[in-house]
Amino acid sequence: MASLALAGVFRSLRLYHGDASRHGAMDRLHARFLRPGDLAFDIGAHVGDRVSSFRRLGARVVALEPQRLCMRALRLIHGRDPMVTLVAAAAGAAPGRVQLLVNRANPTVSTAAPGFVAAATGAAGWEGQDWDARVEVPVTTLDALVAAHGVPRFAKIDVEGFELDVLRGLSRPLPALSFEFTTIQRDVAFACLARLAALGDYRFDLALGESQELAFGDNPLDAAAMAAHLRALPHAANSGDVYALLQGAGAPR
Secondary structure, three states: OHHHHHHHHHHHHHHHHOOHHHHHHHHHHHOOOOOOOOEEEEEOOOOOHHHHHHHHOOOEEEEEOOOHHHHHHHHHHHOOOOOEEEEOOEEOOOOEEEEEEEOOOOHHHOEOOHHHHHHHOOOOOOOOOOOOEEEEEEEEOHHHHHHHHOOOOEEEEOOOOOHHHHHHOOOOOOOEEEEEEEOOOHHHHHHHHHHHHHHOOEEEEEEEOOOOOOOOOOOOEOHHHHHHHHHHOOHHHOEEEEEEEEOOOOOOO
């Protein structure tokens, strides 16, 4: 069964590191938020394509990833870079431990959120996914990471339905961040929008799928308008990233 897990990680490496045109689009998007010397957090780093993008832009990176084989890949790619700090943990609402539900064939959708697995089961577009392993992993918080490493200019959160738990571990607004949403769990996205609105005066944008293109550009939405936009998306939109921009923080650029 170890061969299945290795094949899953190799699939992710080919998918996320093998397309140079995708890298360029990703860099153009992240350049709106990061400059050389800025600090970025990658929460749910997987095999590190976002870490690579942040580093190409000259940012320092703290990257969290709880999956053992993914962390091995991260160490091979980024472990010798003094500007990258790798943390073998999940992020959540409080320090401790959590059970990770692992999809060995497709580790990019491994999750600490049982509700995510329940929502995906039987949903169109999610056929054939199997969370076939369980492992207990350590949990830290965004507040603890800020205390240890400083305030990031940008934080990317992609944790398959566990995004609200991650944001519950943050007690101060960050200048800019992104969180993944899925059309099978829009309620999680709505709760994330409300959480961020409670932390600070944010405006929101959206990049669908792996487009790396912001939908609203110079006209970001407030939390209510973004919730309405997400609610209206067709199920086939599947997923994307919501970008939160703190007003007065100078982002995006």
